[in-house]
Amino acid sequence: MSVTQEQIESAIKQYIDPYLERDLVSAGAVKDIKIEGDAVNVKIVLGFPAFGYIEKLASELKKIIEAVEGVASAEIEVRSEIVSHTVQGGMNPLEGIKNVIAVASGKGGVGKSTTAVNLALALQAEGAKVGILDADIYGPSIPRMLGISGKPESSDGKSLEPMGGHGIQAMSIGFMIDEETPMIWRGPMVTQALEQLLRDTKWKNLDYLVIDLPPGTGDIQLTLAQKVPVSGSVIVTTPQDIALLDARKGLKMFEKVEVPVLGIVENMSIHICSKCGNAEHIFGQGGGEKMCEQHNVDFLGSLPLEMSIRVDADSGNPRVARDPDSPASLIYREIARRTAAKLSLKAKDFSAKFPNIVIQNN
Numbered sequence: 001m002s003v004t005q006e007q008i009e010s011a012i013k014q015y016i017d018p019y020l021e022r023d024l025v026s027a028g029a030v031k032d033i034k035i036e037g038d039a040v041n042v043k044i045v046l047g048f049p050a051f052g053y054i055e056k057l058a059s060e061l062k063k064i065i066e067a068v069e070g071v072a073s074a075e076i077e078v079r080s081e082i083v084s085h086t087v088q089g090g091m092n093p094l095e096g097i098k099n100v101i102a103v104a105s106g107k108g109g110v111g112k113s114t115t116a117v118n119l120a121l122a123l124q125a126e127g128a129k130v131g132i133l134d135a136d137i138y139g140p141s142i143p144r145m146l147g148i149s150g151k152p153e154s155s156d157g158k159s160l161e162p163m164g165g166h167g168i169q170a171m172s173i174g175f176m177i178d179e180e181t182p183m184i185w186r187g188p189m190v191t192q193a194l195e196q197l198l199r200d201t202k203w204k205n206l207d208y209l210v211i212d213l214p215p216g217t218g219d220i221q222l223t224l225a226q227k228v229p230v231s232g233s234v235i236v237t238t239p240q241d242i243a244l245l246d247a248r249k250g251l252k253m254f255e256k257v258e259v260p261v262l263g264i265v266e267n268m269s270i271h272i273c274s275k276c277g278n279a280e281h282i283f284g285q286g287g288g289e290k291m292c293e294q295h296n297v298d299f300l301g302s303l304p305l306e307m308s309i310r311v312d313a314d315s316g317n318p319r320v321a322r323d324p325d326s327p328a329s330l331i332y333r334e335i336a337r338r339t340a341a342k343l344s345l346k347a348k349d350f351s352a353k354f355p356n357i358v359i360q361n362n
Helices: 005-012 054-066 112-125 187-199 219-227 241-256 287-295 307-314 327-344
Strands: 030-036 039-046 073-080 097-104 130-134 163-165 168-172 206-212 232-237 261-266 299-302
Touching: 005 030, 005 039, 005 054, 039 054, 054 073, 097 112, 097 241, 097 327, 112 130, 112 168, 112 206, 112 232, 112 307, 112 327, 130 187, 168 187, 187 219, 219 241, 232 241, 232 327, 241 261, 241 287, 261 287, 261 327, 287 299, 299 327
Parallel strands: 039 073, 097 206, 097 232, 130 168, 130 206, 232 261, 261 299
Antiparallel strands: 030 039, 163 168
């Protein structure tokens, strides 16, 4: 009895991908199935970076397919291919950037910038080309967190070359001014500065640009929503009731401006004493997950309250870069895979595939 493609597809459907939360056939990730006698070759293309997951996925699918009657061996090829996705208001993606992910919080002090930097580094660790834009004009922190000093160069006097830190491209107003110089600017100047930083930087073939937004729902957030093509957003909160209350405002803001919320990250969810090992939920427990259930958004993961994460960021050597195999780094990478997987399920942008048609009167 010969093996059929329908049998192989049926077997693959048994595996529910933990990041896509659906089977790979319905997710459109199965690109080719070849059957030669009792040997099967399957090609899987994921729409998100998954370097730390590919081997496990291939192993799981191999076991499932080789359990099909009549199959003696199965070869599974898995790779990632990241494409542009649609943005709000019918805008087109920016040149050199496939996808923009905004990282926001309703209030300050929840570790949003630390999360944004480590998320960017985690996406890179999973195989993506990543940049980060510091949109906090009043309190830029990305230069210090990435350990970058100096000023960006300009080859043409009009645009800026992105700065580099730990392998990712970066831009911040903090590169232009002294660290202790206050930005005493009104709203219009701030929003203009953000647009210039974004559009006048020569980003180089990024799969993802992570934008670290300032806390709140003010001018910067509205400018981003109305003038910057954003593929999706991530909201960072703590389990504390006050933080969750403000995080809901951020979620509602993105809904109103039609920017998809990819999910919520709960930071500082649990503290484990470095001396005695006792675990405490200092800021409450389960608030982020409950908020996700109430508003029908995805829970991307929870991060521990660890002093070393803060120390790493302050020293310019963020956790994912300094210790990529630490428990916290592996959590960041899980969150990065979930975030990118949620985005991969959104509608794709095909504008770059069509030429501009110009009609001239001769």
